[in-house]
Amino acid sequence: MPHKLTRIRRLRDELRPARRPVMVAVAGDSAAGKTTLTRGLAEILGPERVTTIGVDDYHRYDRRERKGLPFTALHPECNHIEIMEQHLQLIATGNPILKPVYDHGTGLLCRPELVEPREFVLVEGLLPLHTRLTRACFDIAIYLDPPEPVRHRWKVERDTRKRGYTAEQVLAELERREPESAEFIRPQRSFADVIVRFSPIDGDPPGTPLSADLVLRPTIPHPDLSAVLADDGHAIQLRLTRDEDGRPVDTLRIHGNVPAEESRMVRKAIWSRLGVDAGDPPETLGGIGDDVHSEPLAITQLLLLYHLVTAAR
Amino acid sequence: MPHKLTRIRRLRDELRPARRPVMVAVAGDSAAGKTTLTRGLAEILGPERVTTIGVDDYHRYDRRERKGLPFTALHPECNHIEIMEQHLQLIATGNPILKPVYDHGTGLLCRPELVEPREFVLVEGLLPLHTRLTRACFDIAIYLDPPEPVRHRWKVERDTRKRGYTAEQVLAELERREPESAEFIRPQRSFADVIVRFSPIDGDPPGTPLSADLVLRPTIPHPDLSAVLADDGHAIQLRLTRDEDGRPVDTLRIHGNVPAEESRMVRKAIWSRLGVDAGDPPETLGGIGDDVHSEPLAITQLLLLYHLVTAAR
Known part of the structure; x- marks a missing residue:
């Protein structure tokens, strides 16, 4: 019945033109x-x-x-x-x-x-x-890739607060799930264009906000930030490295304590590369919950926004 | 993004070969x-x-x-x-x-x-x-096309017995639905290859089982029954007529009181045209509920079975 398939496809393309x-x-x-x-x-x-x-x-x-x-x-x-x-x-x-x-x-x-x-x-x-x-x-x-201790803490916090479990139940469930996390969830990391890892950095004093490490795979074209990130030693660093599997990647590290001015400069740089006419990047960037703000999250979101908007063109 | 659509289709055809x-x-x-x-x-x-x-x-x-x-x-x-x-x-x-x-x-x-x-x-x-x-x-x-009085009786019987309504409720609902039946349900009749109408025939004594009138549109190839149905005046008749809209159709009438021998002959004729090796048509044909049997239904089902089996080839 291939004629039927053709008939269905013709009609569908005619009657339901789709915008992707x-x-x-x-x-x-x-x-x-x-x-x-x-x-x-x-x-x-x-x-x-x-x-x-x-x-x-x-x-x-x-x-x-x-x-x-x-x-x-x-x-x-x-x-x-x-x-x-x-x-x-x-x-x-x-x-x-x-x-x-x-x-x-x-x-x-x-x-x-x-x-x-x-x-x-x-x-x-x-x-x-x-x-x-x-x-x-x-x-x-x-792919979101926080270190396991950070993720466990987040899961305990959420599931005890919003889903009615005790901390012991959540920890037992995490243990029960670990083999399947390893077998099915974590292998997805290798198919991501951007890997986002919020984590503390060794040597930071207690109370330092989490930093972000972004792995930017060359599977999609990332914005060129080399001009704004030319000097090493700042709180936002772009590095050419190899990923776990040896493939070449860029990594962008945004330190949890990044100074406001430095963050603003990088945000403006990404924003300007978007070619949107409006002046400044949106203010809602980086919000976690009601009134906690994270600069690393704001820059992460802005970089992802860059990809979403350019993909739409 | 037409490349994406192509990628999806190629992968789908490769990974999920479908049997229609x-x-x-x-x-x-x-x-x-x-x-x-x-x-x-x-x-x-x-x-x-x-x-x-x-x-x-x-x-x-x-x-x-x-x-x-x-x-x-x-x-x-x-x-x-x-x-x-x-x-x-x-x-x-x-x-x-x-x-x-x-x-x-x-x-x-x-x-x-x-x-x-x-x-x-x-x-x-x-x-x-x-x-x-x-x-x-x-x-x-x-398309199933019983006369409205027959359908109303069937609906009252079913909905009072199985769905917990009173007869008055069912009749009121039928009246409420009538404009939409006319606008949306009945127009589908004109797109059917086979229209099945179970109804009493004028002049039949009370208690006569319902007869079947099948409209066979030449939109699909029907089995040639002219040889077994050559003579007019029997309880099973094939006629060249025009449908409500003037289009040429065959109509097959199976009278509610069709003699067992005549019915058996027609059933064997359809069955043999199927080219199945087994001897006789299945015994379950024509069953309504637990122990009511209808010859017109049996022949109707067999004719439809013919179409299903030939379409599968």
Whole structure:
């Protein structure tokens, strides 16, 4: 029946001309900071231009069903990976989807929701870069890679505050998940264009805000910052290095204590390379929660914003 | 980004080679007999070869939400038509879907379910032939067209028995739905390859089983029954006529009181044209509920079976 396939495709192209969005993956382990980063980007771009999709909604089993299973929610077998691939393809080609919904509060799968792609689609979750087909859907792939002690602290804080667990339960769950984190989550790092690592730097006094180390893979064209970052020894440094696997990369380090003036200069430099006519970068950059601000986060978001906006052109 | 689309398509064709199923639409108004016909076909083919999809699951609103709306569940606005189109395209091209689920008992939308296409996919519901894109997905389109008094009687019987309504409620609902039946459901008749009408025939004594009138449009090749149905005046008649809209059609009438011997002869004739090696047509043909049997239904099912099996070749 190849005639039928042709008929369907012809009709579809005729009746549903699709406008393709910029697709961004924000991958990383549980509590790696995906939502903070994604929410910040959505705020800067404007919610009316952004669709956010959490691919952890593609859970195959609800919480009760998972209790009897030999793997955790991190395992691909525990997720509708093929449907996730299908939905990402649909969204990437400008089509709506009826997305499944997993309620993190009750642990139940519930009524799906209609999701339409806006200009930018931010896809965050545990496994967005897990298969070749999902990876083919993205214009920019980001992996969040905090050191494990930092991530564990973040997870304990969030899950005890928002999800009703005790610290002991969270730590036991982290231990239970570790083999699957190693097998399925962390290998996604090697498929990212940008790897973001918020961490303390050895030798910093206690209370120093976290620094950011960004690995910038030459898989996408990064803005040329060599002019503003010419001198070594400052709080923002660009270095040519090799990644864990030996591949050449740029790394951009933004120290947690970066002076405001230096940060402002770098932000202006990235902003000007965007070619947007407006004067200064947005003020909401770098917000964590209600009134905590992070300069390294602000520069990270601005660099990612640069990629989103240039990909849209 | 056309390169991205190409990359996605290449990968998809490489990684997910799809086997396309035979797609059958069974359209018709509420209580027109869709489930009885579909279940009968699925039994004959064998459940392991059949996927049944009820497109009434694509309701956009649950029962409570519909209460405040100016249209009934029959209205396309009340359904995720674009998602229905998308899912039918996916299934028609051999892909799985995560299908929404509407619970007719509670009137709630609930957890979606994974549906994979088997060899035959039977798609029943109110609006499967509503759009050009859905119609392009089917190999065979069937429309159930009982006279309105018969359908109303069936609906009252079913909804009072199985869905907890009173007869008055069902009749009021039928009246409320009538404008949308006329506007959206009945126009689908003109897109069907086979129209099935179970009805009493004028002049039959009370208690005569319903007869079947099948309109066989020349849009698909029907089995040549002229040899077995040469003489006029029998209980099974094939006639060249014009349909309501003037288009030429064959109509096959199977009288409710067809003698067993005549029915058997016609069934054997259709069966032999299938070229299946087994001797006799299946015994389960024509079953309605637990122990009611209808010869007109048996012949109808066999004719449809002929089309399903030939389409699969």
